[in-house]
Amino acid sequence: MAAQVALAESLETTLDTVAQCLVESTGMTACAAIVFDGEPARLRVAGTAGLPPDYAERFSAALRASSEALPAVSAFRSRQTVVVDRESGEPVVGMLENLDDDLDWRSIASFPMIARNHPVGAVKTFWQGPPPDGQELEFLAAVADQAATAVDNARLFADAAASSRRDEGLISAFLALASELSLPAVLTKIVELACDIADARYGAVGVLGADGRLEDFITHGVSDEQHNLIGHLPIGRGILGALISDARPLRLSRIQDDPRSVGFPPHHPPMTSFLGVPITVRGKIYGNLYLTEKRGGSEFTKGDHRAVVTLAAQAGVAIENARLFTEAQQRLALEARHRLARELHDSVSQALFSMTMETRAAQLLLEREGLPEDGPLAERLSNLRQLTQGALAEMRALIFELRPEALQEEGLAAAIRKQAEGMSARTEIAVDLRLPKRRLSLSRDAEEQVYRVVQESLANIAKHSGARRATVRLRHRRAARSELLVELSDDGVGFDPSVRQPGHLGLRTMAQRIEQVGGTLHVDSRPGRGTRITAVVPLAHDGARLAVRAATRPLRDES
Ligand SMILES: Nc1ncnc2c1ncn2[C@@H]1O[C@H](COP(=O)(O)OP(=O)(O)OP(=O)(O)O)[C@@H](O)[C@H]1O
Ligand SMILES: [Mg+2]
Known part of the structure; x- marks a missing residue:
């Protein structure tokens, strides 16, 4: 038996072999090897000899119905051999008969399977005659322990493989x-x-x-x-x-x-x-x-x-x-932009600035030499000065755009000034700026959205209005709540805002941006009558603003 067990492949095959060998070498008629495994672990019939093919299912069903009371279960739990004689009339016989009634037996002996000092299952044996006793019982208990070691080995092997x-x-x-x-x-x-x-x-x-x-x-x-x-x-x-x-x-x-x-x-x-x-x-x-x-x-x-x-x-x-x-990639891209901004500032901007200074010096020289102020040379110099100033303003706006955090550092008013001056330099539209001197208590997000709205409005004025003058106005208004009023107006051709322009996103995006920060945007325009864009954005709560100021400035400033 030991040789066959050693060669067997699975636990089931091993236990079928054990049961078969027992039936062949002793007087028993049938045998079931019951193991305790799975997750959650439960007892199940894993090998049989001389029993009907559905015996494993029958056993599981009986286990569910009467759990602890089955003799094989008590053998496993108590680690003792449990013997039942049908003729004894003990109550447990009835229990067994529910499961084994149709089988040919007079006595059933169940042996615990114990390996390395822990119970791994039970061997249930069926006998036609009176229950085995004495030496036979001891021999069977020893065989059950052998089988237990086989079960344990099979499990260790499966665990190792898994x-x-x-x-x-x-x-x-x-x-x-x-x-x-x-x-x-x-x-x-x-x-x-x-x-x-x-x-x-x-x-x-x-x-x-x-x-x-x-x-x-x-x-x-x-x-x-x-x-x-x-x-x-x-x-x-x-x-x-x-x-x-x-x-x-x-x-x-x-x-x-x-x-x-x-x-x-x-x-x-x-x-x-x-x-x-x-x-x-x-x-x-x-x-x-x-x-x-x-x-x-x-x-x-x-x-x-x-x-x-x-x-x-x-x-x-x-x-x-x-x-x-x-x-990291985003950071690298950002660093590249910063580097570019620095380079532009240190080289091109400085050169343009020197050019405006040189032009101004040339103009003064011209005056001192007594040459006519409306002569061709003076006119050329004036043009040159305007051009270089314009290029400088554009360069500042560009540098500003290259540094996303510039808005936060310099504040909304400074950012709008740069944008407007850049636009004015490009288009020769005179932009009148009315911006508050003190920094407004806008959230970071609101500041960003308002900035983008002004940027798009200025772009629209440059592209579509044909205006000569434009005004950008930012005002803190104390109404029912504290709010920021942003106004952009131009004296250009105007348009009909009620006519939808599919594919043109500027105005729509502007409205969405202002809505996103809890404000409203109004477009007032008519063909031939210029355009006025008004945005109203709630400012940070006054109480919160005071608290922030109190925390960041010495108290006497508040008086
Ligand atoms: N200040 C303005 N003066 C005259 N017309 C304007 C002005 N602002 C907007 N418009 C008109 O409204 C239209 C829609 O403007 P909107 O900004 O939505 O789109 P766009 O500027 O044409 O394209 P984009 O999606 O690039 O912004 C413009 O095409 C233009 O006809
Ligand atoms: Mg636009």
């Missing part, structure tokens, strides 16, 4: 990360590996955007056709939502039984078992990795859980790397 498969999978994940794959490719690989390691039919990685909503969703096991039928990305309610808000691993044997489950959308493949793990890096949640439909088992195991946690950590590193890379 964990080496897991290790291989984890190593592949590390390799995928180290190679130069794109983020979606790395995540696809990680989901595939997770499915493979944990024997899952379906797997997915959900990546959260900065707003906490699903930004990307990579699946494995779901066909393109199914994808198209389901349509949208998961919205992140139900179990997935719970995984995001709770950020703890979740293992379920039936998704449907969890009170947070909200069901599946139409055309979604049916899914029962679930294993989900949040993807976090240094406490920040980047998304989640989850598997469904464990193959050949009712639920995912603790080993699967451990492997998926490791893979989720890998996915976290991949996502974080990709984000850091994008940020």
Whole structure:
């Protein structure tokens, strides 16, 4: 028997062999080897001889009905041999008869299987005669212990095989990360590996955007056709939502039984078992990795859980790397722009400035020499001075645009001044600027939006109005609430604002920007009557403004 056991492939084959050998070498008529395994672990018939093919199911059903009372169960739990004689009339006989009534037996002896000092199952033996006793009983108990060692070895072997498969999978994940794959490719690989390691039919990685909503969703096991039928990305309610808000691993044997489950959308493949793990890096949640439909088992195991946690950590590193890379690229682009702004400022701007000074000096020289002020030379010099001043104003506006933080540093009024002067220099439209001297208490976002609106309005005046004069006015108005009034007007050709112009986005975007910061935009224009654009934007709450001032200035300034 030992030789055959050693050669057997699976635990089931091993135990069938054990049962068969017992039946052949003793007086028993039938034998069942019962093991305690699975997750959650429970007793099940794993090998039989001389018993009907559905005996394993019958045993499981009887176990569910009467759990602890079955003699094989008490042998396993008490680690004692339990013998039942049908003729004794003990209550337990009735219990056994529910399960074994149609079988040919008079007595049943159950032996615990104990390996390395822990119980792994029981051997149940059927006898036509009176129960075995004495030496025979001892011999059978010893055989049961042999079988126990075989069971334990088989389990150790399976664990080792599974964990080496897991290790291989984890190593592949590390390799995928180290190679130069794109983020979606790395995540696809990680989901595939997770499915493979944990024997899952379906797997997915959900990546959260900065707003906490699903930004990307990579699946494995779901066909393109199914994808198209389901349509949208998961919205992140139900179990997935719970995984995001709770950020703890979740293992379920039936998704449907969890009170947070909200069901599946139409055309979604049916899914029962679930294993989900949040993807976090240094406490920040980047998304989640989850598997469904464990193959050949009712639920995912603790080993699967451990492997998926490791893979989720890998996915976290991949996502974080990709984000850091994008940020680094943005920073590089920003630095390049700063460098360009500096260069333009130090070279071209300085040269233009010197040119205006030189022209002015030439004009003074001309006056001193007594040459006519309206002569051709004076006129040329005046033109030259205007041109260089214009170029300088344009250059300032350009440098300003190259530095996104310039608006914040210099304030809205200074930024608008640069823009207007640049436009005026380009077009020769005289721009009258009426800007407050003190800095307005606008939020960063409002400052940016108002600046862009003024910029577009000035561009429209330059492109469409044909005006000679324009006015830009910024005023702090204390109405029911404190607000900023922005007015841009020109004396140009005007237009009919009620006529929609498809494909022209400027005016529409302006209105959206002002709405976004809680304000309103009004366009007042008629053909031949010039144009006036008015935006009203709420200023930061007065109380808040005072508090900010009090915190940043010495108190006596407030008097
Ligand atoms: N100050 C203005 N004077 C005269 N017409 C104007 C003025 N501002 C806008 N318009 C008219 O309104 C139209 C729509 O302006 P809008 O800014 O929406 O689009 P656009 O400037 O033509 O294109 P873009 O999408 O590049 O801004 C313009 O094409 C022009 O006919
Ligand atoms: Mg426009």
